[in-house]
Amino acid sequence: MAEQTRRNGRKTVSNRLFVENESKTSKAGKSLIALFETFLRAKELEGLRPRTLKEHRATFKYFLSFLKQKYSRVEFADEVTTELIRDYVFYMRKEKRLWDDHTKASCQYKTDKKGLSPFTVNIRLRTLKCFFKFLTDEGYIQANPAARVKLMKTEEYTIQAFSKQQIIDLLKQLNQRTYAGFRDYVLMLLFLDTGIRCNEALGLKKKDFDYEQKIIKVPAPLAKNGHARILPLSKKTAKALNTLIKENSIFENSDFIFLSNYGDEIDLVG
Known part of the structure; x- marks a missing residue:
């Protein structure tokens, strides 16, 4: 009875206070590669075209290749900084040798020319901006490192029509x-x-x-x-x-208008 009296009016604890922080730590602990797969699955559910998903995957591989060369210790999303992404843009525009990422083309087109076009740089940068925005919106990282990185200015050309x-x-x-x-x-x-x-x-x-x-x-x-x-x-x-x-x-059992010589659908991508 005396023990119960001493407890009256004292604060008690029933729920833990740091469950949410632990959840955030768990999210941040996923590797860049694992999070990118999560990103692609989400975008597929949103209705992105298979070709767009394929392009996202290809351009992200270029970023991973850059990290392997320049920032080999970076493994997690919260380790990627704005400065790192700007360094990646500078690398693509000024340092990257053409065809390095293409095994067959690198053998066929041997050149010491460096630097991708602003148009190509923007294609690869857009994937990163979309990816890190997703990570920020979903709570995987606190701040978007790509938000302040601007796309490069590109010249607009007038396409000459055929006569x-x-x-x-x-x-x-x-x-x-x-x-x-x-x-x-x-x-x-x-x-x-x-x-x-x-x-x-x-x-x-x-x-x-x-x-x-x-x-x-x-x-x-x-x-x-x-x-x-x-x-x-x-x-x-x-x-x-x-x-x-x-x-x-x-050709039997073919509903497409434009077919190969064998009656198959023509796949432009593959």
């Missing part, structure tokens, strides 16, 4: 008596008519083409920006597409 005669000469190069030649001829007509992206064109299926309305429908999953759109066609292009689809009937 009418150049287009005629280009189309004449294709042997329309062969299947591949006619297929490429139709593909080029489609490019000229619509300005469709190559990956979008190669992913088109027969159901996406309306010969009566003379239109091509680019479905949302195929479009680069995720927005479906309808492209009008000229009579010549619509007729050529219709003819190609009829000739594709020789």
